[in-house]
Amino acid sequence: MVNTEKFIAKAIEEIKTSAGTDKVVMALSGGVDSSVCAVLAARAIGDNLIPIYIDTGLMRKGETERIRTIFSDIRLDIVHAEDEFLDALKGITDPEAKRKAIGERFIRVFEREAKKHGAKCLLQGTIYPDRIESEGGIKSHHNVGGMPLHMEFTKVIEPIRDLYKDEVRDVAGALGMPKEIQHRMPFPGPGLAVRVLGEVTREKVAVIREANWIVEDELVEKYRPWQCFAALLGLGTGVKGDNRIHGWIVAIRAVNSRDGMTADPLEIPFDQLMRIGSRITADIPSVSRVVYDITAKPPATIEYE
Template identity: 65%
Template sequence: MVKVDTFIPKAIDNIKKECKGKAIIALSGGVDSSVCAVLAHKAIGSNLIPIYIDTGLMRKGETDRIRATFKDMNLQIIDAKEQFISSLEGIDDPELKRKSVGENFIRVFEKEAKELGVDTLIQGTIYPDKIESEGGIKSHHNVGGLPERIDFKSIVEPIDQLYKDEVREVARALDLPEEICDRMPFPGPGLAVRVVGKVTREKLDVVREANAIVEEELIEAFDPWQTYAAVLGKGTGVKGDQRVHGWIIAVRAVSSRDGMTAESIELPWKVLKKIESRISGSIPSVVRVVYDLSPKPPATIEFE
């Protein structure tokens, strides 16, 4: 377990040594990048430039939430929705999705860095990202999903030896808001890996709405380590006395300590029925809702 009293000053000192002049930080609003942002700000102050990229693959209302949460920082918001979604067109392989998103992230950051005269990127890679990428489980967009050619002189990863629960301890020691300290993990490729198969704008709209409903129903009531909705494909249903070939939504809710293993949460039948009713009732193109019981292993937490 991390000793925050020694980790924090050491991390700040390391950032000072690695960052010569200005640096940009990839800020998503999750606990990992938020901790890195605070550590980096303590280390290099106004030389830190936080950048949030709106990929079009984010949760409902995410960009507005990020804007409000980090309004006191010199935050830059880059609208790159068309670039990211267009680059995913026709891709159904999960690894290729991750690599596409990883490359687009780097290219956008490179473009912004060039305009700002910056050659250092700080990002919130944590130890499980490296284990899963290097172990061949899946390529995290910020590790195995990175392209071979990168224009940055250096990439600084202040928390790449920490597990998620350790990052949360550091966040609390840094007095970050509880909303950030306890925030659920969200995949770097975003909703692209919660759409099984090819990504389309329709599927993204469907999964974004379904995901919002699942979070509303489960986060406060059950405090899951992670919960979300995913689009699996299409199935036959009946709506308004008409046969419909509509989307199948899977609901996932797990408990975990560090994300390396996980167990599905035993949700009450009444809760599951309410989630199904809300999703199929409010999203016309959804005909089925299922609940995923699989632990990790053999399943991963995300579907892709």
């Protein structure tokens, strides 16, 4: 387990040394990883830190408004790039290709924003499991294996790159961060794109955004899972009213874990699963079927792509 006081002091010094007098743009998503980085960097370089939140169009329901409220006391640039990301994903079905397309688009947007502020460095909340999975060929995280080879930044600073998720939460607690952020459920950097199997479209994102919100609404407060969400698997036959439909199949995923490297499916009462399924099919007319994923990690990953 990490010694939080020593780590905080070391990380602040590392950021100071790496950044020098340069301005630094950082990717702030509102999750615990990037939020911890923001606090560390603010203590290290003060006004030379430029936190940026990118709305990719692949975020959870109400996410941008929530981020605006939570970080209302800092100078946060919110960049709306929904069309850019969805255009970059057109026609792509391979999971690795999707992650790389998203990773490259993130860098290009940050490069553009950095030029506006005269910044030369990029700071991001890469953690150890991101590196393990990317370097081990399990999947390319958008902020590691999904990043383009050519970037205009002189440096990429990753102060929590050697920490596991539970250690990041410990550091967040030691920094005095709100529990809402400290214990916030993980959300993938590529967003809802990795919860849509196959090509990502506006229609599919809209469907899975609503289904994901229902799953979180039903499970987060009651069961406190390490992570829960909905994923769009494809199309299947169903019946609504007296009509046969060809509707979307949605999978529910809920797991408990310590650090994200392994995970076990959450044991959810059957009546609770039935309630979630009924809400999803009733509230989203284009969904015809809901299933519950009972696979552990390994052999599965937590996310679908």
